Amino acid sequence: MDTVESIRMAVKTLTANKLRSSLTMLGMIIGNASVIAVIGIGQGAQRLAAEQFEALGPNVLFVVPGTRQARNRTFEIPKTLVLADAEAIAAQVPSVKGVAPQLQSQLTITYRGRNITNLVVGTTPQFLPVRSFDVARGRFITNLDIERNNQVVILGPDLATSLFRGANPIGQTIRIKNVAFNVIGVMRPKGAFLGSNQDDVAYVPISTMANRVVGRTSPYGLELTFISVSAQNPESIGAAVFQISNLLRQRHKITNEDDFAVDTQKDILSIVGTITGALTLMLAAIAGISLLVGGIGIMNIMLVSVTERTQEIGLRKAIGASQQDILVQFMIEAVILSAAGGLIGTLIGSGGVLLVAAITPLKATIAPVAVALAVGVSGGIGLFFGVVPARQAAQLDPIVALRSN
Known part of the structure; x- marks a missing residue:
């Protein structure tokens, strides 16, 4: 057959x-x-x-406190990076174009009886160019705001919508952890990053965040959650990692295990790729x-x-x-x-x-x-x-x- x-x-x-x-x-x-x-x-x-990593900016590095192993062993963020470290990187590392220190925490934001718990980021004017963000309305933080500890805040577009229900937020007053802040700007939409909505964030001067909202808890200066750094160009990323690491080892007098880590987009993307x-x-x-x-x-x-x-x-x-x-x-x-x-x-x-x-x-x-x-x-x-x-x-x-x- x-x-x-x-x-x-x-x-x-x-x-x-x-x-x-x-x-x-x-x-x-x-x-x-x-x-x-x-x-x-x-x-x-x-x-x-x-x-999403490409949207961060092509040459962004992240200096984070504690080694990856140390961060895996505890839920608390180590307090090993301070504002002086970020200032030293900006002044002494030639392969770096911009430095944006960040101190952030989940805090209660209140406006006319509406209470929302959101991420509040204390940062500097360099945040915009380093992280490739833009302001849609109003203005961003200035150096004068940081020097004077001004109680001003810039809202992400989703947070502005949640609080003000379509009304113009510029010039309005909100409270962050019972501290009054004047709204001076609204960010341009950025989208989500690894499941975190970047449009649902409030930005305040880093000095105000440390002195009037969360307080200072590090004996070595104004502690940071992490530092965002932009390299001069893609070719200088390796040199930036090397120079930043050497500088921080000297500043922290490290002879054994580093108390920080410098992660590139490629490193983080590799970890995410491995997990997914x-x-x-x-x-x-x-x-x-x-x-x-x-x-x-x-x-x-x-x-x-x-x-x-x-x-x-x-x-x-x-x-x-x-x-x-x-x-x-x-x-x-x-x-x-x-x-x-x-x-x-x-x-x-x-x-x-x-x-x-x-x-x-x-x-x-x-x-x-x-x-x-x-x-x-x-x-x-x-x-x-x-x-x-x-x-x-x-x-x-x-x-x-x-x-x-």
Whole structure:
């Protein structure tokens, strides 16, 4: 019997039991759809993270207090960076273009009975060029505001909307931790960064933040949450990391372990990529289990089919069909079930990826490798699990098969 005839008979047999065939394919459909969707969404998350880092500015570095290991051991931010460190970096590191120290905390902001707990950032005028932010209305912090400890605040656009409900916030007075602040500006929308809404933030002079809001807790000066630094150009990032590290080691009199870390965008993006890649791989592996379950389902149904079609197999052998013919037919049926399930699952998974890309910020895309892998694996699983029932059918004795009821 030729292959075309075997395929025709296999399709006819499967379509005669539509419900059973559909339920058998269900495991393959779910498995393929899950694998394609998980990989597509995972890659979209990595692309979104990369775009958000690029939006920070092309040459931004972050000097953070404590080593990464120390920060992992405690929930408290180490107080090892002070404002004098930021001033020294700006004055003594030639590969640095701008320095923006930041002291930030989650605080209660009040306006006419509306209480909102939001991130409040104490910073300097250099924040705008270093972090690539812009003011939409009003003005930003000036050096005079810092010298005089002025109680002025600039609001992110989302925070301004939450507090003022569409009214003009410029010139209004709000309270931050029961300290009155005059609103002098509203920032231009910036978007989210690694799940944090940068448009829902209040900015105040760093001196006012330290002296009148959160207080000074470091004996070495005005402590900082971290320091944002912009290098002169992409080629000078490595030199900036080296020079900043050497300067801070000298200032902090470090002889053993650093009490700070200098992270580049590439470093942070690598960490984020590792985390999202690991999660994507884990979820894809979990989704792949359903492919295995689907293969077992195919084997079970094919074994039942062999039992039900014993007389048919015996009759075909009696009129000249060889073991090879019977083996090929049942193998083809198993492959058709798994391949059809894989195709339907691919369409559903691809549709899910496109839907996620359309309604969320994730740049999810259909990964050709994931599609090829899912369809190939599903076909291979169908072939693998179809061997046992196909061999059982091929080895039936025709006389015994014809006598069975």
